[in-house]
Amino acid sequence: MTLGCAPGKVILLGEHAVVYGRPAIAVPVQDVQACVTVQDGDSLPGITVCATELDRVYDVGCALPDEPLCATVRQTLDHLGIRLQDVSLTVTIRSSIPVASGLGSGAAVAAATARALGAHLGHPLDDAEVSAVAYETERIHHGTPSGIDNTVVSFGRPVHFRRGDPIETLEVRSPFWLVIADTGLPSLTKLSVADVRVGWEREPARYEGLFDRIAALVGKARRAIEQGSVTLLGTLMSENQDLLRELDVSSPEIERLVQVALRAGAGGAKLSGGGRGGNVIALIDPLAAESVRSALLAAGAKRVIVTKVG
Ligand code: PMV
Secondary structure (H helix, E strand, C coil): CEEEEEEEEEEEECCCHHHHCCCEEEEEEEEEEEEEEEEECCCCCEEEEEECCCCEEEECCCCCCCCHHHHHHHHHHHHHCCCHHHCEEEEEEEECCCCCCCCCHHHHHHHHHHHHHHHHCCCCCCHHHHHHHHHHHHHHHHCCCCCHHHHHHHHCCCEEECCCCCCEECCCCCCEEEEEEECCCCCCHHHHHHHHHHHHHHCHHHHHHHHHHHHHHHHHHHHHHHHCCHHHHHHHHHHHHHHHHHCCCCCHHHHHHHHHHHHCCCCEEEEECCCCCCEEEEEECHHHHHHHHHHHHHCCCCCEEEEEEC
8 A cells, every 4th residue: 555645735925926927935734634545456457536535436437537536547647658457446535634725635635646646656756746747637626727736735845936937945944833714615716716817807907016016025025934034924924915805806704814813913814825715824923823723713713723834
C-alpha cells in the first residue's frame, strides 16, 4: 500500500487579480490534509476509486470524463505512459479539508492522488509534476484556474505565484499565525471568477486599476514576510480586503467575521479564495488566538482553524 498526502491552503493576498496575470501569495495549511492510499486490487484490470467522505465508489474505466477524481487518475496514468487496462488498483481518498470553502480541497485531493499513484507504480512524481496533474483537475472544477491552488498544495510551501513565471517559494523570516473562520456559505469560485470577468469586460480600466493596486499590496506583503514585518502584513491583508470589496466578491457574512476578528484583536483580516462565502483569514498574535477564535464562533463561524505559517 502507498500513501500520498497534500495540505489545504489559503490565499494570503492577491486572489482574483492573479487570474489577470498579477502576483498572489498563498500558504499551505498543514492542519487539514487530503490523504490517498493506493493498493493492488483483485486480479480484474482497471482502477476503483473510493471517496470515503463522499460515500462514493467509481470505476475509472466507466466514469464520465469530467468526474474530477477519475480524471486525476487518468491524467496521472497518461503522464506515466501506463494504460488503465494494464493495472489493477484500488485508490482510497480521505480528506479533512472542507469542500467549497476556499481551502483548496479539490487541488489537494488531486495532488495527493497523483503523488500516491505515481509512487505506487514505481514512478514517484516530483512536486512540479504533481502540480501539473492537479492543474488539469482544477480546470474541471474552475474552468480558468490561475494555477495557484495546485502549486501551493503540491509544493507544500508558502509561494509567490504569478501565472507563467517559475515557482517562487517564500522564506518566512518570522513565523506568523492565522485564524481561518468558515462563514458556512459555499464559495463557488467558478461563479465569482465569472462575475469579476463580467465587471472587467464592462469597466476594463477600473478593474485593471484595482488589480494593479492588489498587485502592489502583494509586492509589499512579500517583502514583509521575507523581512519578518508581521504587523505590516496584517495591515496589507486588510487593505486587500478593501479592494476585494470593490471587486464585489465580499458578502455581509464575510464582512461580519472580518469586523469581529479585528475587534477581537486581529492585526488584519480578509476573505480568502473566491469569496462571497467560504473562509475569512485573520492575522493574529498567538496570545490572542483563543479570544479571536471564541469571538468568531460566537459570531456564527461554522469552524475555526488556528494555524502557524513558517
Ligand atoms: O476559491 P479558491 O480557493 O479555489 O481560490 C480561487 C482563487 C481565485 O484567484 C479567485 C481563482 C484562481 O484561479 O486563482
